[in-house]
Amino acid sequence: MRFIRTKAVLVSAALAVTLAACGDAGSDDKGRDVDADKDAAAALPDGSRMKEIADSGKVNIGVKFDQPGLGFKGATDDVPTGFDIEIAKILASKLGLKTSDINWVETVSDNREPFLTSGKVDLVLASYSITDDRRKVVGQTGPYMITGQQLLVKSDSDVDSIDDLKGQEVCSVTGSTSIDGINEHGAKGVGFDSYSECVQKVLDGTVSAMSTDGSILMGYAAENEGDLKVVGDEFTEERIGVGYSKKEPEMCQWINDSLTSAFDDGSWADAFELTLGKSGSETPEPPTLDECPAA
Amino acid sequence: MQAVLDNFDLYLKAFGYTVALFIVAGILSMLLGTALAACRVGPVSILRKATAVYVTVTRNTPLVIIFATFSFMAPMLWSHLNFKWVEVSIGEFDFSPFFAAAVVSLTLYTSSFVCEALRSGVNAVPVGQAEAARAIGLPFAGVMRQVVLPQAFRASVPPLASVQIALIKNTSVAAVFGIAEATSRMRSFNNDFGSQRTEIFIAFAIGYIVIVELFSFGASRLERRWRVAR
Numbered sequence: 001m002r003f004i005r006t007k008a009v010l011v012s013a014a015l016a017v018t019l020a021a022c023g024d025a026g027s028d029d030k031g032r033d034v035d036a037d038k039d040a041a042a043a044l045p046d047g048s049r050m051k052e053i054a055d056s057g058k059v060n061i062g063v064k065f066d067q068p069g070l071g072f073k074g075a076t077d078d079v080p081t082g083f084d085i086e087i088a089k090i091l092a093s094k095l096g097l098k099t100s101d102i103n104w105v106e107t108v109s110d111n112r113e114p115f116l117t118s119g120k121v122d123l124v125l126a127s128y129s130i131t132d133d134r135r136k137v138v139g140q141t142g143p144y145m146i147t148g149q150q151l152l153v154k155s156d157s158d159v160d161s162i163d164d165l166k167g168q169e170v171c172s173v174t175g176s177t178s179i180d181g182i183n184e185h186g187a188k189g190v191g192f193d194s195y196s197e198c199v200q201k202v203l204d205g206t207v208s209a210m211s212t213d214g215s216i217l218m219g220y221a222a223e224n225e226g227d228l229k230v231v232g233d234e235f236t237e238e239r240i241g242v243g244y245s246k247k248e249p250e251m252c253q254w255i256n257d258s259l260t261s262a263f264d265d266g267s268w269a270d271a272f273e274l275t276l277g278k279s280g281s282e283t284p285e286p287p288t289l290d291e292c293p294a295a
Numbered sequence: 296m297q298a299v300l301d302n303f304d305l306y307l308k309a310f311g312y313t314v315a316l317f318i319v320a321g322i323l324s325m326l327l328g329t330a331l332a333a334c335r336v337g338p339v340s341i342l343r344k345a346t347a348v349y350v351t352v353t354r355n356t357p358l359v360i361i362f363a364t365f366s367f368m369a370p371m372l373w374s375h376l377n378f379k380w381v382e383v384s385i386g387e388f389d390f391s392p393f394f395a396a397a398v399v400s401l402t403l404y405t406s407s408f409v410c411e412a413l414r415s416g417v418n419a420v421p422v423g424q425a426e427a428a429r430a431i432g433l434p435f436a437g438v439m440r441q442v443v444l445p446q447a448f449r450a451s452v453p454p455l456a457s458v459q460i461a462l463i464k465n466t467s468v469a470a471v472f473g474i475a476e477a478t479s480r481m482r483s484f485n486n487d488f489g490s491q492r493t494e495i496f497i498a499f500a501i502g503y504i505v506i507v508e509l510f511s512f513g514a515s516r517l518e519r520r521w522r523v524a525r
Contacts, residue, residue, distance in 0.1 A: 110482065113489045136490040169391060174471050175482025190393055191479050193471035197367070201473075204370045206377045206392055 032274065033099040034089040034267075040258075041096025049248040053122055054095040061088045062107035062121035062243075066194050068219035069276050070127050073104070080104055083215070084125040084240075086271030087144055087262070091123065091242070094258040109176060113137045116245045123255075124243030127213065129177060130290070134243075141252045142241030144259055144268070146287045148234025149181045150214035152202060152221060159209055161232040162187060171198035171210040178212040181236040195220065203227060213238060215276045222278075239287070252292035259289060298488035299498040308387060309480035310502050315388065316466040316476060317506075320401035321459050327402060328409025332447075333439050335410060336417050346410065353407040358465055361404050362472050365396045393473030400472075401465060408458040416451030417443055449521040456514035460507050477502055 044051045053059050063084050064071035073080035085104075092102050107115055107126045115121045116138045130140045151170075153159050162170075166186040172178040174191030182189035190207065192198050198210040199220050210217075217230045242259075244251040262268040263286035272283045299306050331349065334342040353361065370377035378392035378399075420443050428442040448455075470479035481499040485492055 109486055113492070131487075133487065134489050138489075169393075169473075171473070174479045175486045177486060179483060180487065188389065188391075189475070190391070190473035191471065191475065191483075192473060197471075200367055204367075204377060205374075206370065206379065 032086075032089075034086075034093045036096045036098050036101075037093045038096055040094040040261075044095070044254075045250070048250045048254075049122075050095060050251065050254050054097065057097065058101055058103055059092050059095060059097055059123070060103045060105050060121045061092070062105045062112060062115050062124040062126055063088060064108070064126040065106045066196075067127055067216050068223070069215050069278075070213075071125070073106075081275065083145065083271060083275040084127060086275055087242075087259075087268070088123065088125045090262050090267055090271065091125075091255065091258050094254075094261075109173075112243060116243055117247075119245065122244070123251075126243075127238075127240055128243050129238045130241040137246070139244045139246050139249065139252055140241045141244070141255050141290055141292060142259065143239035143287050143289070144242065145215075145240040146284075147213045147215050147238050147240060149178055149211050149236045149238075150217055150230050150234055151209045151211050151232045152199070152217040152228055152230055153209045154202060154205075155227055155229050157208060157229075157231075159231060162211070162235050165209055168209075169207045171201050171207045172212055173198070176212070177236075177238065182211055185235060199224070199228070218276070241290075249293070256289050256292060296491065296494040296498065298484055298491045298495060302484070305480060306498070306502070309475060309477045310506070311388060312394075312469075312474055312476035313463070313466050313502075314506065315390075316394070316397060316401065316469060316474070317459075317463050320398050320405060320466070321462055323398065323402040324405035324409050324462065325455075327406035328413060329444070331406060331410035332413035332417065333444070335414055337439075338435055350407040350410055353403055354411070356404075358400070358404050358468050362397070362400045362468055365400045366393075366472050369396075391473070393469075397466075397469040397472055397474055401462060401469075404465070405458060405462045408461070409455065412451050412454035412458050413444075413447055415454060416447035416449075419450040420446045452514060452518040452521060456511065456518075459514075460510060463507055463510065464503065 041054050044054055063080055063082075065073040065080055067082065067084075070082040071080055071084040072082050079085075079099075088102065089099050092099065105115070105121050107121065107124060109126075112124050112126055112128060113134065116124055124138075128134075128140065130143060134140055151159065151162060151165075159165060162182070162185045168187055169190045170182045170187045171190050171192060172182060173195060174193065176191075179189035179191055192201065195210070195212060195216060198207075201207045202210050203224070214230060214234055221228050221230045242255050244255065259268070262271075268286055269283050277283055331346045334346040335350070337343060365376070378395035381390065381392050381395040383390040424442055424446065425438055428438040433441065466476060467478035469476055470482065477499055481495060484495045488495065
C-alpha cells in the first residue's frame, strides 16, 4: 500500500511540473492596452446604442481565436491578440471603455450573423469579409483592411502562382471563402478544420499548397521559417469590415468616424505594425471606407 | 432555398461523396467486421484475445481521433500512409488520398461495431446447431460459413442496419478532413449565403433523411424476407 502511495505522489509531482512548464510556454506578446477615450465617449448621442453600451461599462466583441496575426488566442492566453483585436480595442476606447472592459466572444465563420442578430455580441471583428449577401442580414461597414488570398508552399517548391496548381489539391478551411477562391482558379479545394491542420498537410507533402489571406499565411511562414514560404500575387480581394446589428443602424456612422480618427491619428498604423507588420509586411495605406446606408 | 436550388449540381455532388463514402466503407466494414466476429468466437485463443483488444480500442476511441490518426499521425510514421498512391477519378468524382484516409478510418471504426452486432447474432444461434454441424464432421470454417453465420446474419439484421445508418451520418466527420461531402458543402453554402441559413440547413437535413430512409426501407424488407421461422 505504501508503495502505491509513493507512486501516486511521484506521478502527481511529475504532473505538476509538466503543467507548470505549460504555463510558461504562453506567448509573450500580449498586445497592448488602449486607454478609454473619455472625450469621445462624452460626445456619444443620447439614446443611441453606443451610449447604452458605454453606460453599461461592458462591450461584447466577437472575434476569431484561431487566426494568427488577426485574432488568435493560445490555450494559455487570457486575451486574444492580432490586428482585429487591436482595432476592436480602439473601437472600445471610443466608447469610453478600457481594454479590460471588453468581453471577447469567440465567433466562428458559421455563427457571426446569428450572434449579431441575437444580440450575443455588439460588434464582430472576426476577419469578416464584407459581402452583399451578409449585408442582407447584418450591418457591415469598413473596410479597415483589404487583403487577398495567396499560397503557402514548401520552401523547395517551384510553384509560384495559383495557375501552376490547376487540377491539384490545395488545402484551406472547410466552408471558407478561400475554398471557393481556390476552386474558381481551377485548383481543387480540400477543406480541413483549421489552418494549422492545412500547414501540417503541406509539411507532410499530402498537398503541395494551402491558400487563404496572405496575412495569415505570413504568420505560418514565420513560424516555420526555412520550411515554408508565401508565394504568388493576391488572386482574390477580401474587404475586411466590422459587423453590427441591423437593429442599430446608428452604429455604422460611429464605427466609420472611429475608424477615420484611427486612420488619421496613426493608431491604425500602430495596430498594424504591432501585429501583421511583425511578419515583415509593410504597413499599407488605410483603405477607403464605404458610405453608411441612409438610415 | 434559392441558394440550394441555384447550385443544385453542387448539392447533388456533395451527397454523391457522402453516398460513395458510405458504400465503400460500408462494404469494407461488413467484410472486416465478419472476419473479426469469426475470430472472436473462434477456437484460437490468441485471435480471440487480439480481436477483443481491437474492438475495445476502436470502439472506445472517438471517430475524430481515428480520422486524425490517419490524416496526421500515420503519414509521419510511415510516408506511404499519406495515401498519395490513391488517385482515381470516375467522372466528376475524385477518389483522392483524402478519400482513402476517410475510408480507412470509417472502416476500422465501423467494423468493430459490425463485429459486436454479429457476435450478438452468433449468440442467438442455438448451441445445438453448432454441435450438430461439428458432429457431422465440419471443420470450424465450415461450421461458421454454412451453419452459424447465415443464421447469425439473419438474426442481426436490425442491429447491423443501425450500425450502417450510424456510418451514413459518421461520414460527415470527413468534412473537416479534406472531402467536399454534404456537411462540408453545407458549411460553404452557409458562408456564401448567410441570409438563407435556415433553408440551407433544412435542405441538407432532408438529403440525409432521404438517404437514411432509403437504406432503412431496404433493411426492413431484408429483415422480413430473411426472417427465420422458429
